[in-house]
Amino acid sequence: MTPKTLYQKIWDSHVVREETGQPSIIYIDRHLIHEGTSPQAFAGLRAEGRKVRRPDLTFAVMDHSVSTTDRTLPILDNDAKLQFEALEKNCRESGVRLFDMNSKNQGIVHIIGPELGITQPGQTIVCGDSHTSTHGAFGTLAFGIGTSEVEHVLATQCLVQSRSKTLHILVHGKRPKGVTAKDLILAIIGKTGIAGGTGHVAEYGGEAIRSLSMDGRMTVCNMTIEGGARAGMVAPDETTFAYLEGRPFVPRGKAFQEAVERWKLLKSDGSAHFDMKVELQAEQIAPQVTWGTNPGMVTSVTARVPDPHDFKDLNDQKATESALKYMGLKAGTPIVDIPVDRVFIGSCTNSRLDDLRAAAHFVAGKHVAKNIKQALIVPGSRGIKTQAEKEGLDKIFRDAGFEWRDAGCSMCIGMNADVLPPHERSASTSNRNFEGRQGKDSRTHLVSPVMAAAAAIAGHFVDVRSLDDVSSVE
Amino acid sequence: MQPFSAHTGMVMPLDRVNVDTDQMVPKQFLKALTREGFGRILFYDWRYLPGEKPNPEFVLNFPRYKGASVLLARANFGCGSSREHAPWGVKDYGFRVIVAPSYADIFYNNCFKNGILPATLLEDQIEELFQRTDKEEGYSLTVNLPNQTIADKHGLMFKFEIAPSRKEVLLKGLDDIGTTLLHEPDITEYEKSHAASATMYDAVDVKYYSNGR
Ligand code: SF4
Secondary structure, eight states: OOOOOHHHHHHHTTEEEOOTTSOEEEEOSEEEEETTTSHHHHHHHHHHTOOOSOGGGEEEEOOSSOOSSOTTSOOOOHHHHHHHHHHHHHHHHHTOEEEOTTSTTOBOHHHHHHHTTOOOTTOEEEESSGGGGGGGGGSOEEEEOOHHHHHHHHHHSEEEEOOOEEEEEEEESOOOTTOOHHHHHHHHHHHHOTTTTTTEEEEEESHHHHTSOHHHHHHHHHGGGGGTOSEEEEOOOHHHHHHHTTOTTSOOHHHHHHHHHHHTTOSOOTTOOOSEEEEEEGGGOOOEEEOSSSTTSEEETTSBOOOGGGOSSHHHHHHHHHHHHHHTOOTTOBGGGOBOSEEEEOTTTSOSHHHHHHHHHHHTTOOOOTTOSEEEEOOSBHHHHHHHHHTTHHHHHHHTTOEEOOSSSGGGTTOSSOOOOTTOEEEEOSSOOOTTSSSTTOEEEEOOHHHHHHHHHHSBOOOGGGSGGGTTOO | OOOOOEEEEEEEEOOOSSOBHHHHSOGGGTTOSSSOOOGGGTTHHHHEEGGGEEOTTSGGGOGGGTTOOEEEOOTTBTBSOOOTHHHHHHHHHTOOEEEESOBOHHHHHHHHTTTOEEEEOOHHHHHHHHHHHHHSTTOEEEEETTTTEEEOTTSOEEEOBOOHHHHHHHHHTOOHHHHHHTTHHHHHHHHHHTGGGGOOOOOSSOBOOOSOO
């Protein structure tokens, strides 16, 4: 038998219909939906008199526009309110499970999927959201789709797809202290560029990836889309199985043991062929900070803001020039000299327990700097929030001058009231630093949770490796 | 969906690499419940100054490009968010064709669902088109999908590549869902033979789950 990659194995087991020269029909095991990209899909179904084929495989949550403050207060944003009502009505009529904003399991769609065990190895998972790649951390084929495809999956539980090319990303060696999963993925994107993975599905491997917790693997897979690949995956192993055991939607008892036996087969064969390969050495990776207006505009915390003339390509020069102008940065400025106005620790990239624990460990007994106007902690889910509170993390953060909020997308996208004001600069643990992403004319620097916490305490970026307190950081 | 065969129209150049979908339709417009009306807000933050005054420095507001229906763009067009609001905006503004050296995967896919042709040319061909657009006011292109050609009236002609299945979808204006549902028996068969892998347990705190199908 020809050796296969993990991607090919999952693909092959989901083909409903294949015809040479045509895209295949593949089956979708889990469909996640949220208020932002689903209303038009349900409206489309209704217009055609079609039904949701598998409400039991469809899961809905409110996350993008929800308030992170008191949810018992009336919703003032009327457009958001109408979207919540539409999702509620669509779920009620079709029998789709809904985690509404008052559910104790509510959270960001890519956080609650794994947290509740909806996400399981070997599945195909889609959602009308590009960061669906997150779920690949469990050895699933998971990718973002547009609203027309959401409608297609609702109606058929299938998608029409062509096979992607495969990309192997290996990070060898051990992560130095203070260097996190976020730094690995930012360094990868810095190397491949934001379109380097286009047309590919990535599989991550190497010691530095294998040694990550599930939370860390999710951070890496989450930002795969920022490197252009639609999906990223890590083959499941004992870390994966241990994470899943006992979660609400995961099989129990004997069924769990049987599932683990199946899941163990989910890995690329030793000699399987990948279309492209990228390799990095973890020892050479420093904490990363973005300086520009896309996630590929990234550098080490020890470096300086680049000069447009550092780039050979004319388009890159122009892009750098316009990014520096937008960001209000001067070429040659040391990264550690950049002052920060607001700090956001949250988003589907970095709002899980590992992230909050690492940040809390670092800020314990300290206080945010005077120039910091706001430092927000937004847990990715209410489940995470509850657990963090049990561990007393909320108190550590509050004592240090952070605001402790309810779960949602929040300042990652600024669709609720958590908006970064014009010309203000954030240290943010989210995944996108596009123009206007966190608020019109706002300036985003993407960093890891410890780097964000350290920036909050210092008032500017600092190299966390130079600090004593980071020894225990994941 | 509206079928696409050939189109002639004025070109508007967007001279910028890595244009992301956040720029096409910013987040404040993602709270809509319909697919309509996104043309007015396409490229909102670049296009408007405070008070929705047109920004005279943004190319979409140049009088010479009024009425353009071919969008000439640079590499990795449409990266970032999967929001289909972006192609809805492109279409609603009046663009039927995009011409660029490369596209991000999700955006590329979404174009086909909306009857927009995203044509791919080589970098130096794109460069040539940027120069011609700049030099000649009202520069227009004729895009012929069956022949896979892009031509101007001065004799320039480029061939472009497109997957045959994608081409067919546009030419026929196919309804994807309807096409897939023709294979309903295959789907049912798959579900029967894979029922075990769909095993699920009932959770916690959810609304509106009906066991029956
Ligand atoms: S946290 Fe940000 S990136 Fe993640 S789903 Fe929400 S808006 Fe998208």
